[in-house]
Amino acid sequence: MVRSEEHVDRKSSFLVASVILGVAFVIGMSIFGYFFYISKLPQKTLSVTGSARELVVSDVAKWGSSYSVKVPESKLNYGFRLMKEHEKKVLDIFEKNGINKDEITLSAISVSEMYVEPTQVVERQYVLTQFINVQTNDVDGIAQKVKNITQEILDLGVAFQANPVEYYYSKLAEKRVQLLSSAVRDARRRAEEIAKSGGLHVGKVISAKSGVVQVLAPNSVEVSDYGTYDTSTKEKEIMVTVNVVFEAK
Incomplete structure (x- = not known):
């Protein structure tokens, strides 16, 4: 009799535990489902x-310029010597007008052949060009310097081209x-x-x-x-x- 009662008690306890676990599972899934539903709602x-x-x-100014000579093929060596003479004169004028050497970058001399009609029987002509780039913090004074430099170099008879000054921050x-x-x-x-x-x-x-x-x-x-x-x-x-x-x- 005692064993029968113990067996009934164990079955009852197991049944109660099962019910509790089932209810907890249902509640848990309901909560999970609610939050999953909320997460899928469109967010405003x-x-x-x-x-x-x-x-x-602006606190930086950049200025590009160039000078050039035109020579026939037979006088290329003379053209290079002339370019070096121009270089000294040009840089002297730059320095005279307040452009420091550390603000100047000189390119190598470039050589380009001039186009002539194929039917023309003439000696080849070349243009030698050197580019000068200036970068300075003198943003207030550079425009006037460019004006003075350009005029003085042109007065020497040098073929000089000055680009507009560019201002940067x-x-x-x-x-x-x-x-x-x-x-x-x-x-x-x-x-x-x-x-x-x-x-x-x-x-x-x-x-x-x-x-x-x-x-x-x-x-x-x-x-x-x-x-x-x-x-x-x-x-x-x-x-x-x-x-x-x-x-x-």
Whole structure:
């Protein structure tokens, strides 16, 4: 009798445990299913583009120029000697006008044959050219120096060609980081304005993607999908954009 009662008790305990485990399993699966369902619901988001601009002054100027001579093939050696004479005169004028030697880079002398009609029976003609590149921090004075240098070299009878001065801003990478922070804040402000009209609140940032940097002349709107870098003016306006996706509650 005692064994029978013990057997019944064990069966009852096993049954109760099974029921409890079953209920716990059902509850657990229900909770899991709820959260899985919630995770699959479409998340409300706001995608907004923010921008930031700042006016800066160039701190580097670059200027390219060249001088050349034209000689027949029989006088190439003379042409090279003449180029060396021109080099000394040209560099003296550069130095006289305040261009330091460490700001100048000279190329090797290039030689190119001039085109003549195949029917013409003439001696081959060649043009010898040397390029001069200047990089300086004197962004305020370089334009006047270029004007003076060009005139003085032309007065010597040297075939001299001067390119426009190009102006650059050397701290662009650092400025871009600063402006990106401002652009994100601008994006949040815009998102909040949009959210108000829909009765929503702007939450955390889900993703952010920066656009290309635009270096523009002041008040210019000539932006490009690939980025723009205006070199014609000393003052420049740096603009960055960022597309930010916010959580909307």
